[in-house]
Amino acid sequence: MTFPFTANSLVKDIVNELPKTSDVFKRNRIDFCCGGNIPLAQAVAQNELDIEALLEELKEVYDKYEKAEKDVEVWTESDSLIIMDHVIQNYHRVSEEELKNLSPYVTKVSRVHGGNHPELLKVYELFYEFKKELLEHMEKEESIVFPLIKQLEDGTVENREEAIRLIVELEKEHDHAGEILRQIRTVTADFALPLDACGTYRLVYARLEALEGLTFMHVHLENNILFPRYM
Numbered sequence: 001m002t003f004p005f006t007a008n009s010l011v012k013d014i015v016n017e018l019p020k021t022s023d024v025f026k027r028n029r030i031d032f033c034c035g036g037n038i039p040l041a042q043a044v045a046q047n048e049l050d051i052e053a054l055l056e057e058l059k060e061v062y063d064k065y066e067k068a069e070k071d072v073e074v075w076t077e078s079d080s081l082i083i084m085d086h087v088i089q090n091y092h093r094v095s096e097e098e099l100k101n102l103s104p105y106v107t108k109v110s111r112v113h114g115g116n117h118p119e120l121l122k123v124y125e126l127f128y129e130f131k132k133e134l135l136e137h138m139e140k141e142e143s144i145v146f147p148l149i150k151q152l153e154d155g156t157v158e159n160r161e162e163a164i165r166l167i168v169e170l171e172k173e174h175d176h177a178g179e180i181l182r183q184i185r186t187v188t189a190d191f192a193l194p195l196d197a198c199g200t201y202r203l204v205y206a207r208l209e210a211l212e213g214l215t216f217m218h219v220h221l222e223n224n225i226l227f228p229r230y231m
């Protein structure tokens with residue numbers, strides 16, 4: 001798909017279309033919240049930036065998004081080693097980056113708006129529980145489970161029982177992560193925004209929903225394609 005943004009695109013429209021571009025704007029000190037109703041070219045001029053360089057940064061975010069959104073049916077016939085490498089690069093690394101970048105926004109919104117919207121305090125609590133558990137989960141996959149599966153694949157070990165035990169643990173962790181995401185969706189009423197929601201408030205909900213989708217695809221590749229091969 002053709003890169004959809006140009007110098008004439010409004011900053012707020014870019015963030016609304018692809019919430020993770022907010023990281024690019026924050027890094028370049030462009031106000032995408034209160035000052036987002038201006039063309040990208042104007043924002044660049046105000047901050048004395050290079051429009052081509054900024055568009056290239058935005059394109060990198062867009063390309064990552066497009067890659068993550070591609071249909072995963074192709075993976076059903078793929079080699080397990082290729083699937084694991086794909087999971088690590090396109091789900092573990094991407095999730096780590098997003099959890100890191102989203103954390104300050106979740107904290108800010110809960111602190112600023114939690115008094116009037118107490119559900120945000122619960123979102124804060126659930127998000128940081130999810131972050132801690134997902135990071136630990138991905139570390140276990142990369143340091144223990146994936147290496148064991150690779151050993152099963154190349155025949156250097158035959159401890160399939162241990163692999164099954166660990167896979168069952170991972171699937172339980174997947175279930176718990178899904179339950180936390182379900183609670184976030186419930187407490188936010190399916191990410192429904194109140195009338196007084198500011199740009200950062202909207203950004204947090206959009207990125208939480210995108211993180212939910214990313215996690216579901218991560219779990220799908222493992223639960224439905226990779227892990228059944230060893231159960």
